[in-house]
Amino acid sequence: MQIFVQTCSVLLLLLASTSATRAAEMLYPVSVVAAEKGPVYVADRKLPGIWSVQDGKLSPFFKGSKVFRTPLNAVRCVTLDDQGRVIAGDSATREVYRFEKAGAKPTPLTNGGIGIPMDVVVTKAGDLLVSDLELHRIWKVPAAGGKPTLFAEVSAPRGLALDQAQNLWVVSGTADQLLKVTPDGKVSVVVKGRPFNFPHDVVVLDDGTAVVSDGYEKALWKVTPDGKTEKWVSGKPFINPVGIALQGKNILVADPHAKTVFSVDAEKKVTDLLSSEK
Numbered sequence: 001m002q003i004f005v006q007t008c009s010v011l012l013l014l015l016a017s018t019s020a021t022r023a024a025e026m027l028y029p030v031s032v033v034a035a036e037k038g039p040v041y042v043a044d045r046k047l048p049g050i051w052s053v054q055d056g057k058l059s060p061f062f063k064g065s066k067v068f069r070t071p072l073n074a075v076r077c078v079t080l081d082d083q084g085r086v087i088a089g090d091s092a093t094r095e096v097y098r099f100e101k102a103g104a105k106p107t108p109l110t111n112g113g114i115g116i117p118m119d120v121v122v123t124k125a126g127d128l129l130v131s132d133l134e135l136h137r138i139w140k141v142p143a144a145g146g147k148p149t150l151f152a153e154v155s156a157p158r159g160l161a162l163d164q165a166q167n168l169w170v171v172s173g174t175a176d177q178l179l180k181v182t183p184d185g186k187v188s189v190v191v192k193g194r195p196f197n198f199p200h201d202v203v204v205l206d207d208g209t210a211v212v213s214d215g216y217e218k219a220l221w222k223v224t225p226d227g228k229t230e231k232w233v234s235g236k237p238f239i240n241p242v243g244i245a246l247q248g249k250n251i252l253v254a255d256p257h258a259k260t261v262f263s264v265d266a267e268k269k270v271t272d273l274l275s276s277e278k
Contacts, residue, residue: 089117159201
């Protein structure tokens, strides 16, 4: 009987330890952002909410409810404003939120004025640009919040990135997969046709080269300013790379099927930011 009790105790401890470990694991990371120094923030559709990653350690920044139509129930994207505050887009509430600090109640910025916010970037003036997959629009939202105004009409917009000249690069799910929008809202095609299998997000490097994530190809593509494409990093450890962001010279990659975030340096070395957690 004593041996049985001891065995049950050990099993309970192991189950508790496993449960605690799982609670600290990403479930479905779809978007990532970071300043050059400091935490990496990750939007997790199945948490649902936002994680903070620092020094290989994972901790909840904000955990939403699994009740539909509650903040961040269906979080889609995350970014930082010019003050380092976290901004997140959520399709469950058709809203973009700002967080003053970890765990704080999010502040809605548009009064439900967005359909499906796939990505959000912050201009030098502090305004938000939001891609809306449902309404096929890029919306401009004032820095302080308010009614969104039309910035550009783009079919099936997904990932966004601003270059040094404040041109907006847009991944599209239609005939031409990479577009550019000038600060005054004029749209032009960067990549004609459909060289990518399933593009999701984009970043723009200092030299004007763009990098596009392609989930179905398990790859990152490089795109020259004149639209020439080249597969840059592909295959393992990527399984389904989707959301990407710059951190200094490195590219952060959220991979929901790998359940982690990778960092890719200029020499194409890929590092798992959560390797110490696994």
